[in-house]
Amino acid sequence: MEHYEKKISFLGENIQTIRKHRGMKQQELADKIGINMQSLSKIERGVNYPTFDTLEKIMDVLGVTPNELLSGEWKYIDHTEPYIMDIIKREQDFNVSLDYLSENEFFNDEKECRFYMETKLIQYIHNYITNEVTELEELMEIKQLIQRQKIERMMKVHKEMRGLDRYREQPKEYKYHDPYDDWIFRQLADIDSRNNIPDTSPQLDFDETDYEDYLKEKWNRGL
Known part of the structure; x- marks a missing residue:
């Protein structure tokens, strides 16, 4: 019980930290989850705990999991590491799949394989340079x-x-x-x-x- 209370004690603080990290005002979050700003303020200060329904809405609006809100203090670096590991894995899977395309029995000849590889590389490059977060x-x-x-x-x-x-x-x-x-x-x-x-x-x-x-x-x- 003590361990659970210690974890949940970070709940309000984590909601506030993540909300600010998302660039969201307190009133904006309150409106989106359907409660008044005073109620949200009490939740963020740890005075009150949200109902299960309200907690679900908070997680949905902020785009977080129960584990992120309830497993201790939310830290920016801890939050980003899973994304970094995931993208490294998927990038390496893409590299390996291209390296072994020539051994794929689907293609009738080398020309078909090269055509497919060029198509995928063009798609990869196009996806990157047209991504909305790609800066000037x-x-x-x-x-x-x-x-x-x-x-x-x-x-x-x-x-x-x-x-x-x-x-x-x-x-x-x-x-x-x-x-x-x-x-x-x-x-x-x-x-x-x-x-x-x-x-x-x-x-x-x-x-x-x-x-x-x-x-x-x-x-x-x-x-």
Whole structure:
């Protein structure tokens, strides 16, 4: 009994801590769970305990489990560790599944496997860069990674050309079998379509309607 009372003594304090962590005012939480602010204040101060029905509503609104509210003092770091371990596991599962795709008997040939892998990688990248929590600074970092990758791929082709000019033969480890095939270099350099690097002319292409929708979406998310 004493152990239970010690655990539940943190209940009100945990509700208050998590509510503030969620950026929620006391009145807002009270309205959402259907009680007045004075009653919620007494719960958070440990004067009163919530009914089971009220506790269920609190957990639902705050997005927490009974264990998080009742198993001692709620700490930010303890709360985030399970999420970190989960994402590491799922990221590694994704990496391993890609590594072993070529051994999957579903595919008829290597082309089918490569197509599937490219589709999944594009989906993975698209999901990340379109995620609502991806910040401008992160997009700039991704842009730098892409620029570096493009230049490195072009330099590999150029290196192979230089090697062939000098030694008249092609080392086995080179990726490109025909570096003088102009199509390869033109694709990497985006010489023909010139669509890979967008124009930045806000005077011509700034869309006020899209911007208004963007502001509404951020407002709805409370950002």
